[in-house]
Amino acid sequence: MGLKTFIQGWPVYRQLTGTDPLGRGAAAQSPRSAGLTARTETADGMARSVCPYCAVGCGQRVFHSGGQVTQIEGDPDSPISRGRLCPKGSASKSLVTSPLRQTKVRYRRPYATEWEDLDLDVALDMIADRILAARAETWEDVDEQGRPLNRTLGISSLGGATLDNEENYLIKKLFTAMGALQIENQARI
């Protein structure tokens, strides 16, 4: 390290000669922090997204590297949120990367006291069978005057309000076609 570099390394020198006379910014920066790069700069990519909590709809920028979310920040371009996020929105990265997230199908047999594992495809198949059985058992073709009913009251559903519009659309379309009328949502609650 030459003498010049050494002197320039002094914060007070940088403070007196640089653009930061109050010594609160660049002048006070340590070599360690000078060498750091923001996760957002090295990310593989950034997805424009929306906060999943309340209905304000704050814009989010989701940075990711190696298939993992590395940072979620407010989107400064958003006319709704101007880059801000509240405590919940700011915790979104913890939400999506939480170690508590379930990543495997779990199955509880009738009268069992514990969960067991189940393949996703098998689960989907079993659920389809149960839907068909419930329809067969509870199907109502017509009312007592012969007017159409086309339905089962043996199946219910309660959907969250954090589902996408496209998802709600397919849910309603499929349930309606299977005659399942008792489809409800947080919007009722």
Add this chain to the structure above:
Amino acid sequence: MAEAHPVGFQWVMEAKKRGAKVFHVDPRFTRTSALADTYLPIRAGTDIALLGGVVRYILENQLDFREYVLAYTNAANIVSEQFADTEDLDGLFSGYNPDTGSYDHASWQYDGQEGNATVRGTGKERDSASGLEHESHGEPVPARAPRDETLQHPRCVYQILKRHFSRYTPEMVARVCGIPEERFLELARAWTENSGRERTGALVYSVGWTQHSVGVQYIRTGSIIQTLLGNMGRPGGGILALRGHASIQGSTDIPTLFNLLPGYLPMPHHADHPTFDEWVDSIRHPGQKGFWGDSRAFAASLLKAYWGDAATPENDFCYGYMPRMTGDHGTYQQVLNMIDGRVKGYFLLGQNPAVGSAHGRAQRLGMANLDWLVVRDLFMIESATFWKNGPEVATGEIVPEECRTEVFFLPAASHVEKEGTFTQTQRLLQWREKAVDAPGDARSELWFFYHLGRVLREKLAGSTQRRDRALLDLAWDYPTHGPHAEPSAEAVLKEINGYEVATGRPLGVFTEARDDGSTAIGCWIYSGVYADGVNQAARRRPRHEQDWVAAEWGWAWPANRRTLYNRASADPDGRPWSERKKYVWWDPDAGEWTGYDVPDFEKTKPPSYRPPEGASGPAALAGDDPFIMQGDGKAWLYAPGGVLDGPLPTHYEPAESPMRNPLYGQQANPTRKIYEHPINRMNPSPPEPHSQVFPYVFTVSRLTEHHTAGGMSRTVPRLAELQPEMFVEVSPELAGEVGLAHLGWAHLISGRAVIEARVLVTDRLTPLRVDGRIIHQVWLPYHFGTEGLVTGDSANDLFGITLDPNVLIQESKVGTCDIRPGRRPTGPSLLDLVGDYQRRAGMTPDRKVPVVTTDAAGGDDAAGSTDEQSAAAHQDGEPHA
């Protein structure tokens, strides 16, 4: 708002910086109160009394925006002479049928139009929550009603309004709400002074307002004020509903609700809509003014989107496949049916009713009595583990070895692991890009339902059963991609938007919808979100590069309008009401409407347009009818039909209240939906005896750091750490009265449950002086349950189930309880404590909650025929004499 919608609240602070005065009304002092100019504490459940006071203040002092009111509202309309008000009938309107607990709307109609009523007091509309259909349009009325432009006719809406609210004086507001007169007058003065040509005021509510047995009428009262003051359809005005979930508006527009189809088309009813034509005519009301007149095209296009090639004009677009309602199939009726063993299977899709719905014990016992349950969530929530960890396992009511419910837990993809649109609280759709793949077995709902449909159809292939035709003929062909065959959300969005069947061209606007099968539209109010084949919801032009309306950020329904009914921002001649408040106006040179927003009006219809005789649909709207989805193009101060619990809002006490209604003999909403089921025992309220067993009022709401039932926050370390424990806020006075120690324990008891919480003694809650006595209110967060990083008892367990009649939403913002120091009992002795309270309060399993508490109904429909009978009925606890 600062607590539950913090980033939205920045705009309130911006307005305050520019001189706006901010008033905050809440039972509890919050961060919003701290930043407001004036805070008004209120007794939970009395907002109609407060707002009714403001209506009276406006009318008594003639502070309404008269030109706006005359031109754009039904103030001058003359009402039937058969109409009798709550003033005449001690809290009931004319037309009440005590046998069904509902109203016949004939006498509420305009003069000479009594025969037009569509609601005839059978309770049918309540069971199908028909009020919800009015999210996008009004109840039908004939276009031409008798009017008195001088507003002097004793039966004109203006005069009826004046009489109806005449007793909502500042003294009465103080007596009912516990708000001091001076504080009320400060609010009324500021609101009226800040409205008119030059200024506008906004009313903001959070959807806790809907969680009352009179929820819809709360909002109606706010609408009456904002309409009288000319604050609707104008910049800086309006009524802003702060909805609580990322896409709860979307979940109503494209509903997963039993009584609605996309775009607020009603689910068919077996008796009213046996055929396609009858169904369509019940929506469009032939001869009706307004855009709803085109609904045959919307309905045909929806069925075309559902059943594709199979849907033809000849077969009424497969209308015969549609399931039919016969009554109330809402979530609470379903839960009671589960307890009674009538439901086989239940899907929970990112929803946690064990914590989030009213009467948690009923929810959990219902789930414990199913054949099978499918839970799709990010985390292991209480509704998936009720058979193992629920409170009923501790009390012995659920024994895992005896509980037959088969449970499938399927992990879900998070918001960054899939693409799609959310509709936020201002009807704005925003597209989310996908960032990463979902881990392990986690999948989107789009994946789950698409593949579930695929498997069902494969299993049914070749079936000759008639009931399987609807599934086999379903248009269920979406392009997929990736290793898991994820369906394309954009393809679904295109179907929602609608397209021309022959060419696949996406429609640009809903007026392109046709009723001949040439268009398919998944949700007509969303038509335009995929206009020109471009995903308009994905638009993100930075805010610095556009004006304050920011029309190129996302896409708002309908037709990208940011402020609804914005034709009202101009005067009848099409000129802005003032330079300061100009927004949308008529440009006579160009011959079209113009302005900052997309005009909510036919673009080239001049202000001077008058409909020809016999016109219907949009053509029947005059050039100065701004409220274009209403049957008469007017804003309704008085609703001659459609609102099931009255043409005007009326203060009723909550279903559970420690007080007699100070305004009328009628205690609570006489049309509220009551479920008489052994599990659903309501605490007694006056005039029933024993209400003093539950002397305190409790209310619940959100913490900034948690989200609803906690599934997305008690599982997140940072949020869990910020709010680690269930607690109850009590005033120092109540703490002294009951013997509660700060940071100690307390338990709260209702007729349904006992829960415990840590005590926070704080002057954020104030004892209120109402009707000559002191009422104590306590506050609880409702986020806690048995799973996650931080756990606690669930506040919603305390509530019973009573619903608003219009929309079947439960009263879960106010109830009565007792509070005692120390921890609650555990095990079976917890049930003994509830049983003890039920006994003391006379809550026997066969008790009937009194519905009508006045003798004044009059006529044949009289609630009580004699005083003696009525008094005896009250004592017996009979619903009505």
